[in-house]
Amino acid sequence: MTNIDIRKVVQEELNNIAPEVDMASVDPAADLREAIDIDSMDFLNFITAIHHRLGIDIPELDYPKLVTLNGAVTYIAAHLKSGKD
Amino acid sequence: MAEFRMPSLGADMEAGTLVQWLVKPGDRVKHGDIIAVVETQKGAIEIESFQTGQIEKFLVDVGTKVPVGTPLAEIRAESEAKPAAAAAAPPPKAPAEKPAPAAPPPVQAPVRPPSPPPVAPPTPVAAGARTSPAARRLAEERGIDLSTITGSGPQGAITYADVERRLGAPAAVPEKKRAPAAAPEKKRAPALNLDAMRTAIAAAMARSKREIPHYYLEHQVDVTPCEQWLAQKNATLPPDARLLIGVLALKAVALAARRFPAFNGFYRDNKFEPSEAVHVGVAIAIRGGGLTAPALHDVDRLTLDELMARMRDLIQRTRAGRIRSSEIADPTITVSSLGERGVEALYGIIYPPQVAIVGFGKVVVRPWVIDGAIGPRSVVTMTLAADHRVSDGHAGALFLAEIGRLLQEPDKL
Numbered sequence: 339m340t341n342i343d344i345r346k347v348v349q350e351e352l353n354n355i356a357p358e359v360d361m362a363s364v365d366p367a368a369d370l371r372e373a374i375d376i377d378s379m380d381f382l383n384f385i386t387a388i389h390h391r392l393g394i395d396i397p398e399l400d401y402p403k404l405v406t407l408n409g410a411v412t413y414i415a416a417h418l419k420s421g422k423d
Numbered sequence: 424m425a426e427f428r429m430p431s432l433g434a435d436m437e438a439g440t441l442v443q444w445l446v447k448p449g450d451r452v453k454h455g456d457i458i459a460v461v462e463t464q465k466g467a468i469e470i471e472s473f474q475t476g477q478i479e480k481f482l483v484d485v486g487t488k489v490p491v492g493t494p495l496a497e498i499r500a501e502s503e504a505k506p507a508a509a510a511a512a513p514p515p516k517a518p519a520e521k522p523a524p525a526a527p528p529p530v531q532a533p534v535r536p537p538s539p540p541p542v543a544p545p546t547p548v549a550a551g552a553r554t555s556p557a558a559r560r561l562a563e564e565r566g567i568d569l570s571t572i573t574g575s576g577p578q579g580a581i582t583y584a585d586v587e588r589r590l591g592a593p594a595a596v597p598e599k600k601r602a603p604a605a606a607p608e609k610k611r612a613p614a615l616n617l618d619a620m621r622t623a624i625a626a627a628m629a630r631s632k633r634e635i636p637h638y639y640l641e642h643q644v645d646v647t648p649c650e651q652w653l654a655q656k657n658a659t660l661p662p663d664a665r666l667l668i669g670v671l672a673l674k675a676v677a678l679a680a681r682r683f684p685a686f687n688g689f690y691r692d693n694k695f696e697p698s699e700a701v702h703v704g705v706a707i708a709i710r711g712g713g714l715t716a717p718a719l720h721d722v723d724r725l726t727l728d729e730l731m732a733r734m735r736d737l738i739q740r741t742r743a744g745r746i747r748s749s750e751i752a753d754p755t756i757t758v759s760s761l762g763e764r765g766v767e768a769l770y771g772i773i774y775p776p777q778v779a780i781v782g783f784g785k786v787v788v789r790p791w792v793i794d795g796a797i798g799p800r801s802v803v804t805m806t807l808a809a810d811h812r813v814s815d816g817h818a819g820a821l822f823l824a825e826i827g828r829l830l831q832e833p834d835k836l
Contacts (some may be wrong), residue, residue: 358710375710377762378667379738386662398657398665 339392339418345411351387352407355380366407381405394418425474426482426494432463432751433627439463440488441495450478452498457747459495464623466616466715470748476500620713631775635690636811639770640819644827645791647800652833668786669760670731674836675829676781677701677722680756683822685814686779686807687755695778695813704754704774705734707741716757716774717741717750727836761785768804778810781826 349361356374364373371381385396385404394417396404404410429439439461446458453475461468479497483489631637649671657665680687680701688697701723704716719725719733740746759771760783767787771780784804791800805826809819829836 356710371764377708378669379735382662382665382667383735383739389662396662398654 339415341411341415344414344418345407347391348388348407348410348414351384351391352376354387355384361407364407368407369405370407370410371405388414392418424479425476425498425500427458427472427474427496427498429461429489429491429493429495430470430748430752431491432461432468432748433623436463436491438488438490439468441483441485442467443485444481444496445469446478448478448480452476452478461748464616464619466620466744466746468746468748468751472498474498474500617709617711617713620709620715624714627774628772631772635773635775635778637773637808638811638816638819639806639808640816640823641768641804641806642820642823642827643802643804644830645793645800646786646803646830648831649833650786650801664728666727666731667734669783670727670734671830671833671836672760672783672826673703673705673719673722673734673758674725674727674730675826676756676758677703678829678836679822679825680779681723682825683818685818686809686822688778689755689776690778690810690813691776698755700755702753702755704757704777705737706757706759706771707738709742715741715746715751716754716759717746718752718754720749720753756781758783768806770806771808773808773810778813779822780808781823782806782808 352370352374353359353361355376359374361374364370370376376384381401385401388394388410389396392414394414396413396417400413403413429441432439440463441459442462443460444458445460446452446456452458452472454471454473456472457469458472458478459470461470476498479499481496483493483495489495646668649668653666653668653671680703684697685695687701688695690696700721702718702720703722704718706714706716708714717737719730719737722730725733737750754774754777756777757771757774757780759769759780761769763785765785767784769782769784771782773780782805784806786801786803788799789802790797791802793800805823807819807823809822
């Protein structure tokens with residue numbers, strides 16, 4: 339899975355939570371909670387969806403690493419790789 | 424014969440529009456089954472049956488707006504076998520939990536022409552498949568062909584969950600259909616009419632401010648024990664089993680409300696009716712600007728895991744425009760939280776006929792004194808708005824303090 343594919347998955351799952359947001363216009367370095375107005379339940383649903391779709395485990399302690407679009411892509415890419423080793 | 428009536432979903436509701444039947448004459452229904460969808464100011468509400476029995480006939484056509492209390496259908500209780508079938512009928516089942524009210528004497532049945540077949544709902548449905556509006560919407564949004572789904576609802580009706588299940592099977596979901604790029608403005612659930620919701624909020628809040636003599640209290644609580652306990656518990660759990668701190672807050676409020684009944688119940692007809700059950704209304708923000716506070720039932724008796732699952736389900740359904748009638752009608756106290764961002768305290772407006780609303784601000788790290796030493800602790804500001812016709816600040820202070828005390832021992836919640 340390339341980073342482009344991962345970004346697409348992340349954007350899709352965020353769009354499931356915030357359907358009215360044009361993800362292409364969201365600053366990839368912005369805090370998603372502010373940028374697309376999601377609350378803690380939304381964020382947990384996002385983590386759950388990524389977990390189910392890509393099979394990676396995201397412990398609570400790592401949540402801060404996924405609060406931006408770029409951060410989420412980087413984190414997921416790293417964990418997809420390490421999962422394959 | 425029992426009548427299934429247009430329910431009252433809140434003090435401000437006078438009428439509702441029957442949007443869809445999810446059953447047909449002859450279908451068996453039991454207490455709690457969702458049998459119709461009604462459009463109200465609060466959106467489309469899925470209406471549950473209070474009776475167990477068989478749908479005898481419809482009395483109101485789809486698309487009709489009728490006042491609260493209007494009979495919508497007749498339901499024959501289990502024990503009332505049809506006269507013709509009486510001999511062949513199997514022995515009546517064990518009495519239902521809440522037996523339907525005894526049938527009125529068989530005076531002349533209201534003279535009505537036989538109901539015409541229900542008018543087709545506004546949106547076309549695949550032939551033969553009954554589909555809840557929310558399910559149809561989701562299917563449309565995701566490009567799912569309803570005729571390929573087997574419904575699990577009453578009499579094979581396709582429910583939202585059925586469509587969700589199909590979505591969960593990735594192979595069946597055409598990737599391009601999931602891409603949300605096109606027409607994002609069409610994506611909001613059409614059942615949620617935000618203008619109507621704003622009108623309903625305005626009416627309820629204006630009435631509250633006019634009629635309820637509010638008093639307000641606030642109390643700061645160290646929630647570090649909750650955070651530590653949650654971190655430890657969640658560390659070993661997959662995401663769908665993890666708890667949020669809001670669940671601890673809900674449970675603590677419910678347990679405190681059981682101990683302080685002056686904050687749990689309804690003020691109606693110039694008197695307070697305390698409630699045995701604790702049904703906590705959860706204020707849920709709707710994307711795009713709207714707010715509703717449907718009930719989680721019997722919160723004081725649920726485990727934290729159950730409560731989390733119910734809260735997740737309720738929030739999801741509410742935002743999809745799929746609230747059930749019982750959830751709208753009977754919250755006994757409300758909890759509002761503006762989440763982990765935003766403000767440190769919120770002062771709620773009581774939702775009539777309730778008598779109290781508890782607010783939680785965001786958790787902030789503050790210098791705090793413990794055993795004579797200052798250290799950083801996670802602190803939340805709780806507020807209470809309560810009805811002076813029912814309680815005083817003294818009782819309110821004890822109530823808030825009790826919530827704070829309960830939050831010091833999250834493992835006992």
